[in-house]
Amino acid sequence: MNGADAMVKCLAAEGVEYVFGYPGVAICPFYDSILQTEIHTVLIRQEQCAAHAASGYARISGKVGVAVVTSGPGATNLITGIATAFADSIPLVCITGQVDSKMMGSDVFQEADISGACESFVKYSYIVRNAADIPRIVKEAFYIANTGRRGPVLIDLPIDVQQQTIRHFSYPESVNLRTYKPTVTGHAVQIKKVITQLERAKRPIICVGGGVHLSGAAAEVIRFIEKNDIPAVSTMMGLSAIPTEHPLFYGMVGNNGKPYGNRAMNNADMVIMVGARVADRSISQPDLIMENKILVHIDVDPAEIGKNAGPTIPLVGDIKHVFEEFNKIDFKADYTDWIDQLDGYKDDARDAKRRRMFQREEEILAHQKDLTGINPVQFIRQLSLAMKEDAVYVADVGQNQMWSCSNYVARGGRFMTSGGMGTMGYALPAAMGAKVAAPGRQVVGVCGDGGFQMTMQELATISQYNIPVKLVILKNTVLGLVRQYQHYNYKDRYSVIDLGSKPDLSLIAQAYGIGYLRLDNSLKTDSTLAAFLAEDKSMILEVDVDRDELC
Amino acid sequence: MKRIYSILVENRAGVLCKTAGLFWRRCFNIDSITVGETQDKEVSSMVIVSSGDERTLEQIEKQLNKKLDVIKVKTFDESESINRELLLVKIKYNRGNRRDIMDNCQIMGARIVDMSRSQMMIEMCDTPERVAIFLDALKSVSIVEITRTGILAMTKCNETV
Numbered sequence: 001m002n003g004a005d006a007m008v009k010c011l012a013a014e015g016v017e018y019v020f021g022y023p024g025v026a027i028c029p030f031y032d033s034i035l036q037t038e039i040h041t042v043l044i045r046q047e048q049c050a051a052h053a054a055s056g057y058a059r060i061s062g063k064v065g066v067a068v069v070t071s072g073p074g075a076t077n078l079i080t081g082i083a084t085a086f087a088d089s090i091p092l093v094c095i096t097g098q099v100d101s102k103m104m105g106s107d108v109f110q111e112a113d114i115s116g117a118c119e120s121f122v123k124y125s126y127i128v129r130n131a132a133d134i135p136r137i138v139k140e141a142f143y144i145a146n147t148g149r150r151g152p153v154l155i156d157l158p159i160d161v162q163q164q165t166i167r168h169f170s171y172p173e174s175v176n177l178r179t180y181k182p183t184v185t186g187h188a189v190q191i192k193k194v195i196t197q198l199e200r201a202k203r204p205i206i207c208v209g210g211g212v213h214l215s216g217a218a219a220e221v222i223r224f225i226e227k228n229d230i231p232a233v234s235t236m237m238g239l240s241a242i243p244t245e246h247p248l249f250y251g252m253v254g255n256n257g258k259p260y261g262n263r264a265m266n267n268a269d270m271v272i273m274v275g276a277r278v279a280d281r282s283i284s285q286p287d288l289i290m291e292n293k294i295l296v297h298i299d300v301d302p303a304e305i306g307k308n309a310g311p312t313i314p315l316v317g318d319i320k321h322v323f324e325e326f327n328k329i330d331f332k333a334d335y336t337d338w339i340d341q342l343d344g345y346k347d348d349a350r351d352a353k354r355r356r357m358f359q360r361e362e363e364i365l366a367h368q369k370d371l372t373g374i375n376p377v378q379f380i381r382q383l384s385l386a387m388k389e390d391a392v393y394v395a396d397v398g399q400n401q402m403w404s405c406s407n408y409v410a411r412g413g414r415f416m417t418s419g420g421m422g423t424m425g426y427a428l429p430a431a432m433g434a435k436v437a438a439p440g441r442q443v444v445g446v447c448g449d450g451g452f453q454m455t456m457q458e459l460a461t462i463s464q465y466n467i468p469v470k471l472v473i474l475k476n477t478v479l480g481l482v483r484q485y486q487h488y489n490y491k492d493r494y495s496v497i498d499l500g501s502k503p504d505l506s507l508i509a510q511a512y513g514i515g516y517l518r519l520d521n522s523l524k525t526d527s528t529l530a531a532f533l534a535e536d537k538s539m540i541l542e543v544d545v546d547r548d549e550l551c
Numbered sequence: 552m553k554r555i556y557s558i559l560v561e562n563r564a565g566v567l568c569k570t571a572g573l574f575w576r577r578c579f580n581i582d583s584i585t586v587g588e589t590q591d592k593e594v595s596s597m598v599i600v601s602s603g604d605e606r607t608l609e610q611i612e613k614q615l616n617k618k619l620d621v622i623k624v625k626t627f628d629e630s631e632s633i634n635r636e637l638l639l640v641k642i643k644y645n646r647g648n649r650r651d652i653m654d655n656c657q658i659m660g661a662r663i664v665d666m667s668r669s670q671m672m673i674e675m676c677d678t679p680e681r682v683a684i685f686l687d688a689l690k691s692v693s694i695v696e697i698t699r700t701g702i703l704a705m706t707k708c709n710e711t712v
Binding site (some may be wrong): 116 | 620
């Protein structure tokens with residue numbers, strides 16, 4: 001048995017079913033050994049997408065996603081995908097081939113110091129020097145990736161180590177890391193403090209973040225808010241943890257969030273941040289959420305607590321565990337007045353939105369506004385209602401993401417996007433990974449024509465491996481969000497945002513053997529969506545959106 | 552505010568780089584950094600002196616604790632610890648100032664460890680403040696080269712351990 005055999009045996013022992021990757025000489029022993037196992041391989045078309053696909057897979061399966069690429073450019077191409085996963089705390093194990101360890105450091109062909117380059121985007125990284133260490137390292141890597149605050153782990157594997165003979169192979173049953181012991185159990189005293197404060201509070205609100213998904217705690221959180229009638233809001237990463245129409249849910253907060261969600265946060269006297277980083281997109285002025293408020297911050301990563309805002313009650317622990325404890329405690333509190341107040345905010349906002357929509361139509365009819373094509377706000381709503389209830393919705397980055405997060409209706413499905421890094425081109429490969437993880441679920445990716453062109457080569461992958469992903473392309477022929485920024489901040493002085501009308505998406509679809517539909521008339525939205533979503537096969541839906549649409 | 556971090560790390564390749572890289576990436580200051588072995592050959596000791604506001608200093612500790620190569624972080628003020636710095640300084644001397652320099656060395660507890668016809672090298676191991684005072688006293692002479700180790704620190708002895 002050699003190092004590569006040991007590596008694939010370890011992956012099999014970890015229950016890995018899929019490896020997304022791209023071979024090259026430096027990782028060839030690995031790809032030779034993997035043929036002996038049951039592990040499926042997916043040949044992606046550019047390495048960045050291996051990490052994105054693994055990330056989509058991890059988000060839906062709850063398991064660690066695995067990407068395996070070669071040394072040098074293969075490894076450096078992977079970096080954006082690793083950084084994207086790191087920003088959203090997605091558990092990945094990324095294995096990179098490396099040149100012969102005796103040659104390392106001498107700049108030989110396809111050598112890159114990938115562990116050095118990735119240092120600030122990985123939870124941990126290994127350079128394997130000795131094949132005998134492989135079982136321990138793989139065991140540790142999977143453990144580190146999928147415990148505590150999740151994140152990517154890199155294993156750099158020189159080719160000679162892959163070829164080295166191992167005499168005895170045994171996969172360790174447990175890890176022994178003296179430097180890594182994540183706190184899972186919430187401190188009983190802190191839990192008690194939170195409940196005591198909740199009893200005193202008049203206007204509490206729970207803000208759920210991406211950590212709720214990572215911990216698989218949505219059911220526990222919903223049980224807690226229902227049991228105690230506590231209203232909740234969500235960050236973009238936390239979307240779909242609570243159904244949109246839940247009576248206690250008041251939308252997404254942040255600069256692209258619902259006005260009533262933000263008002264709810266501002267007027268609360270107690271804010272409970274759950275698995276959220278208090279980052280700049282959702283809380284623009286962290287100091288303000290401290291003002292006249294009790295701030296509770298629950299996170300598995302102690303370093304997140306107090307990083308952006310110092311909480312009144314810090315609570316380190318896994319959210320699922322913490323909410324299981326919360327749910328065991330009965331306490332009395334009445335927030336009826338507060339909920340009435342929040343419902344009032346919601347009605348105000350809905351009236352305002354209706355007025356805006358009405359005004360928009362009026363202006364178009366009166367030719368004051370020359371907007372053609374489909375109204376993306378309405379379209380996203382209709383799309384998410386036409387999708388199956390448990391469907392996965394993957395939003396890309398840009399205007400499409402803003403329209404998606406504020407108009408997607410969660411009904412038990414899953415919303416995911418590159419929230420932290422904002423990586424354009426994420427939707428297609430991540431949707432591919434999600435579909436691989438859950439072949440029985442409908443998976444819809446939504447992107448713009450800019451993001452689509454960043455990773456459109458993966459159409460070949462979904463076509464070749466028959467991974468039936470639905471892809472909506474909101475085509476407005478510009479980099480919409482940058483254009484919008486230039487509209488507001490540079491007074492319509494547009495610079496380098498025009499994508500032109502190419503490519504012809506119908507021909508692209510045809511070239512890859514994928515179904516194609518186009519929507520340019522809002523009267524046909526429902527029937528087109530029905531046709532688009534009808535069968536479980538890959539389909540591209542091109543949606544004409546006017547370049548002047550703002551989000 | 553100044554703070555001393557005494558860190559025990561796994562003695563593995565790249566640990567210094569990873570730890571120092573954290574300071575770089577998170578925009579934390581490093582006033583000084585020293586690395587050396589401990590009684591356990593698998594463990595290295597790092598002493599990093601940093602400065603910043605309270606939230607930054609707390610973040611440094613938390614982020615250090617998050618690093619998977621970090622075994623233990625102790626943080627303290629200068630007043631809670633014994634601090635030492637080693638200085639080597641090479642100066643030019645002449646007959647006129649030779650006596651003066653020797654007096655200064657004697658007063659401050661520094662030692663002349665090497666000399667040639669025109670140069671001498673002085674060694675001093677003391678608190679950072681006293682090292683600074685000594686260097687100030689040498690201002691009038693021509694300094695060829697200075698090297699300082701940065702602070703080594705250990706918390707004061709304590710009965711309760």
